[in-house]
Amino acid sequence: MGTHGHPTTSFADRREGLEARVAVLLEALPYIRDFAGHTIVVKYGGAAMVTPELKASFARDIALLKLVGMNPVVVHGGGPDISRYSDLLGLEVRFVDGLRVTDAPTMELAKMVLVGKINKEIVAQLHVAGVPAVGLAGDDGNLIRASKQTPNGKDIGFVGRVEAINPTVLQRLADFVPVVASVGVDGTGQSFNLNADTVAGSLAGALKARKVLFLTDVEGLYRDPADPSSLISECTLLELEEMIAQGIITGGMLPKLAGVRDALAHGVEAAQIVDGRVPHSVLMELFTEAGIGTKITA
Secondary structure (H helix, E strand, O other), rough: OOOOOOOOOOOHHHHHHHHHHHHHHHHHHHHHHHHOEEEEEEEOOOOOOOOOHHHHHHHHHHHHHHHHHOOEEEEEHHHHHHHHHHHOOOOOOOOOOEEEEOOOOHHHHHHHHHHHHHHHHHHHHHHHHOOOOOOOOOOHHOOOEEEEEOOHHOOOOOEEEEEEOOOOOHOOOOOOEEEEEEEEEEEOOEEEEEOOOHHHHHHHHHHOOOOEEEEEEEOOOOOOOOOOEEEEEEEEEEHHHHHHHHHOOOOOOOHHHHHHHHHOOOOEEEEEEEEEEOOOOHHHHHHHOOOOOOEEOO
C-alpha cells in the first residue's frame, strides 16, 4: 500500500505518475508471459562488473527475471581482475591472438580470482537483490569439459576450448540462479581458462535457452564503426559472417560472435549484444517493445 502524505503534490500529478508506472508494467506484461518458464543466459562482463551502481542494477535485473518465472543463468569472466592481481604478484601478463598466455601460476591465480572472488561477489549481490543464487565452475558436476587450445599451433598454456557441456547440475538447481565462472576441466582434472563469451554460447545451446545476452561496453554492432548512427538493431548470422569477412567486425567482438554462432547453431532463438554500461539494460532488452543493442537470429 502506498503512502498518501504528499500535500505539496496535487492528486492529478500523483495520478499521472502512477499511470506512467502502470503503463510500464503493462508494456512488460506480454514479454513476461512470453518468456515465463524459459531459460535466458546472460554473459556478464565489462563496465557492468565495475561500478557498485551497475553491479546492483544488474543483480536487480536478474532477480526480477527469476521472480517473474524465468530461468536466468549468469556466465562471467574477469580478465581485468586477473591482470590486476597478476601485476600485484609480479606475474607476466601476455596475450597471443587476444588470448591470455596462461602458465601454471597464472591458471592457479585465474581460478582463485574467477571462482573464489568474482563468482562469490555476484552470488552475494543476487542474494542482496532477493533471489537465491549458487556459484559454479566447470568442474562442479562436470559442467564444462574442456581441452587445450593451441591457436595457430602456438602453445599458450592452460587456455582451453569448450568440448562439452553437461547441464544436469544446472537442471537440478532449478530454484537457484546459477552463476558460472568461465573455468573448464579435462578428463584428468586439469583446469583451463576459457573465454566467457564462448562458454555463454555453449551453455545457451546445451540448455536450449530461449535467448542469450552478451553485456558489452558498446551499444551494439555498427555497419560503420566510425559512425555512431550506423547501429544495427537486428541482423542474421549470414549478414554477420559477411561483415566479419569484410573486416567490419574485428577485435574483442569476435569471441562474442563465436558464442553467438554456437548458440544459434544449437537452436537458441536469438542472441543479443547489449550495452552493459546502461543501468537495467537486461530489462530494457527483454521487456520493452524497442529493446536495445543488436539482435542476431539464425
